[in-house]
Amino acid sequence: xxxxxxxxxxxxxxVHPVLHDVDLKIRDGEFVVLVGPSGCGKSTxxxxxxxxxxxxxxxxxxxxxxxNELAPKDRDIAMVFQSxxxxxxxxxxxxxxxxxxxxxxxxxxxxxxxxxxxxxxxxEPLLERRPKALSGGQRQRVAMGRAIxxxxxxxxFDEPLSNxxxxxxxxxxxxxxxxxxxxxxxxxxxxHDQIEAMTLADRIVAMxxxxxxxxxxxxxxxxxxxxxxxxxxxxxxxxxFFEGTSRAGDRPLFEIAGDIGIxxxxxxxxxxxxxxxxxxxxxxxxxAGHGPETLLATVDLVEPTGFGIILHLSLGRAGFKVFTxxxxxxxxxxxxxxxxxxxSLHFFDSEGNRV
Amino acid sequence: xxxxxxxxxxxxxxxxxxxxxxxxxxxxxxxxVAVTPNDLLYSEGIRLWPSRASLEHFxxxxxxxxxxxxxxxxxxxxxxxxxxxxxxxxxxxYALSRFRFRGKYWxxxxxxxxxxxxxxxxxxxxxxxxxxxxxxxxxxxxxxxxSAFNVPFATFLMQSFFxxxxxxxxxxxxxxxxxxxxxxxxxxxxxxxPGIAATLGFVFTAAWxxxxxxxxxxxxxxxxxxxxxxxxxxxxxxxxxxQMMAAGVLALIPACLFFLLIQRxxxxxxxxxxxxx
Ligand SMILES: Nc1ncnc2c1ncn2[C@@H]1O[C@H](COP(=O)(O)OP(=O)(O)OP(=O)(O)O)[C@@H](O)[C@H]1O
Ligand SMILES: [Mg+2]
Numbered sequence: 360x361x362x363x364x365x366x367x368x369x370x371x372x373x374v375h376p377v378l379h380d381v382d383l384k385i386r387d388g389e390f391v392v393l394v395g396p397s398g399c400g401k402s403t404x405x406x407x408x409x410x411x412x413x414x415x416x417x418x419x420x421x422x423x424x425x426x427n428e429l430a431p432k433d434r435d436i437a438m439v440f441q442s443x444x445x446x447x448x449x450x451x452x453x454x455x456x457x458x459x460x461x462x463x464x465x466x467x468x469x470x471x472x473x474x475x476x477x478x479x480x481x482x483e484p485l486l487e488r489r490p491k492a493l494s495g496g497q498r499q500r501v502a503m504g505r506a507i508x509x510x511x512x513x514x515x516f517d518e519p520l521s522n523x524x525x526x527x528x529x530x531x532x533x534x535x536x537x538x539x540x541x542x543x544x545x546x547x548x549x550x551h552d553q554i555e556a557m558t559l560a561d562r563i564v565a566m567x568x569x570x571x572x573x574x575x576x577x578x579x580x581x582x583x584x585x586x587x588x589x590x591x592x593x594x595x596x597x598x599x600f601f602e603g604t605s606r607a608g609d610r611p612l613f614e615i616a617g618d619i620g621i622x623x624x625x626x627x628x629x630x631x632x633x634x635x636x637x638x639x640x641x642x643x644x645x646x647a648g649h650g651p652e653t654l655l656a657t658v659d660l661v662e663p664t665g666f667g668i669i670l671h672l673s674l675g676r677a678g679f680k681v682f683t684x685x686x687x688x689x690x691x692x693x694x695x696x697x698x699x700x701x702x703s704l705h706f707f708d709s710e711g712n713r714v
Numbered sequence: 715x716x717x718x719x720x721x722x723x724x725x726x727x728x729x730x731x732x733x734x735x736x737x738x739x740x741x742x743x744x745x746x747v748a749v750t751p752n753d754l755l756y757s758e759g760i761r762l763w764p765s766r767a768s769l770e771h772f773x774x775x776x777x778x779x780x781x782x783x784x785x786x787x788x789x790x791x792x793x794x795x796x797x798x799x800x801x802x803x804x805x806x807x808y809a810l811s812r813f814r815f816r817g818k819y820w821x822x823x824x825x826x827x828x829x830x831x832x833x834x835x836x837x838x839x840x841x842x843x844x845x846x847x848x849x850x851x852x853x854x855x856x857x858x859x860x861s862a863f864n865v866p867f868a869t870f871l872m873q874s875f876f877x878x879x880x881x882x883x884x885x886x887x888x889x890x891x892x893x894x895x896x897x898x899x900x901x902x903x904x905x906x907x908p909g910i911a912a913t914l915g916f917v918f919t920a921a922w923x924x925x926x927x928x929x930x931x932x933x934x935x936x937x938x939x940x941x942x943x944x945x946x947x948x949x950x951x952x953x954x955x956x957q958m959m960a961a962g963v964l965a966l967i968p969a970c971l972f973f974l975l976i977q978r979x980x981x982x983x984x985x986x987x988x989x990x991x
Contacts, residue, residue, distance in 0.1 A: 409885075409889055410888075410889075411885050411888070411889075430888070430893070431885070431888040431889045432888055432889070432890075432891045432892060432893060436889065437889065438885075438886070438889045440882050440885075440886060442880060442882050444880065444882035444883050444885065444886035446883065446886075446887070446901055447905060448904045448905060457887070457890050458890035458891050461890060461891040461892055461896070462891055505886075505890070
């Protein structure tokens with residue numbers, strides 16, 4: 360196991376910059392998840408750590424040692440590909456033992472290690488099969504098995520679960536978490552599934568367009584998103600945003616389009632008349648009256664999800680969503696009272712940064 | 715509805731049958747003439763099968779002509795060419811498929827250009843090049859010339875097979891601890907066996923049936939290949955059709971054997987290449 364230091368990494372393809380000054384220190388044994396929209400450079404960063412892409416600028420250190428110029432085979436890391444990349448002409452056992460055979464590990468040791476890994480992943484009955492004869496979930500396990508047979512300095516995962524169906528994905532997610540608890544291996548995991556990110560990560564790195572937006576624990580990103588991008592990216596259904604102006608006074612308000620004032624329980628961290636964006640998560644909006652100035656929102660749509668209900672509401676021209684577990688809203692129509700509790704509000708300045 | 719589908723199936727099969735008959739008829743005729751005794755050749759020229767068949771032509775060709783020598787020469791030349799070209803094309807096709815390097819575009823263009831020349835134009839220059847090197851009238855010279863002509867196309871063929879193999883596989887191998895070359899040998903090459911078989915087959919048949927250069931570069935019977943040998947049945951005043959056809963039938967055997975050997979990979983290979991375009 361080892362720490363990974365990424366210092367001011369840049370990457371360009373020709374003249375197109377893909378990563379801008381990515382800076383990241385990953386501690387020994389930490390599970391770090393990279394999230395971000397498609398094309399933001401997650402895979403590129405991971406592949407640079409693996410040695411599959413050249414580094415345009417900056418430095419990567421694994422266990423304190425600079426690896427920029429090192430071939431993948433000399434970096435001692437394991438990687439699980441989105442496509443699994445199993446060797447089609449080798450049995451499961453030979454797929455798993457390939458790295459050990461390349462290192463001329465003694466036969467008896469290979470047998471023990473492969474059996475051990477197979478047991479851990481429930482692959483024992485499949486060891487002699489070819490990848491072609493496996494289901495998607497089984498292939499995924501073999502890919503994991505191939506990574507864990509040796510003790511690499513770090514594990515890299517590039518969307519390892521994205522080709523599985525939802526149920527299997529949930530199950531494998533839990534298994535990966537268990538595996539990490541057992542092995543305590545430094546891991547970097549790329550996904551654009553935010554549930555995976557939230558459940559697996561010690562720390563999440565949110566990226567957009569080749570720039571790191573925020574690094575923090577899952578709850579950090581959920582509770583205190585650093586900017587509009589992170590606020591909108593983490594959470595499902597996504598955070599509601601209202602653009603408007605802060606109005607100070609005895610009764611502070613946030614005024615949105617159509618001269619609608621959202622009453623604020625406490626003065627916002629904003630100057631009077633400042634343009635800003637107010638954010639609140641659908642699960643934090645309270646569907647109840649509150650004093651004489653109750654805000655009434657129009658019900659546009661009711662979406663039952665089984666677990667709860669997503670109400671699509673609007674205040675003037677501004678649409679937003681509310682998540683509730685109260686089934687009495689299944690038949691909601693007309694208007695409903697809404698309240699935005701002060702401690703659940705997020706404010707972002709005109710640049711989109713948290714205030 | 716059912717009647718229609720039965721009708722369609724029958725029509726389909728008949729069309730295939732007709733095509734096969736059309737394609738194989740020349741081979742059948744070859745065989746037919748080969749077993750027709752000389753005295754019946756002209757009197758029964760258009761019968762589908764002679765009233766009396768014999769193997770006398772085969773006997774003559776095998777025991778009293780220089781044919782076994784031609785045959786051996788052809789085997790050596792075609793086999794060597796196929797192996798040499800396939801090795802070269804595997805390496806260069808891999809490079810074209812996987813590496814980015816300076817001048818790649820021009821290299822590919824150049825290779826395409828070489829495919830556009832009528833070969834007849836090149837006979838004289840090649841003779842001029844080979845003769846001071848002592849490579850005329852030698853099987854080695856033929857292997858070199860054939861290899862040179864076949865490498866570009868074979869390279870493109872192999873490249874399309876390599877293109878069909880996901881890059882992830884060798885990247886996974888490299889992370890597992892292989893160098894690029896080891897990944898190529900242990901992971902990519904085994905997966906390209908169909909492509910290799912197709913290339914071997916293609917080059918082998920091309921070399922096996924090549925006449926022009928063999929005719930021009932080789933004089934005398936010792937180094938002649940089988941297509942040239944066939945011409946020896948044409949004399950000034952007559953053509954020994956029976957013996958010529960018997961030799962032709964014999965010449966088909968190695969090609970058939972070769973394809974029988976590789977056909978398992980070939981079907982897979984040709985379709986794989988086709989899909990990739
Ligand atoms: N070989 C290449 N040449 C040029 N541009 C490339 C190359 N590979 C990737 N890119 C570009 O780099 C950017 C980042 O790609 P990357 O694969 O890292 O995205 P990603 O975050 O992994 O996206 P996804 O979630 O879709 O996998 C993209 O805009 C992509 O077009
Ligand atoms: Mg990616």
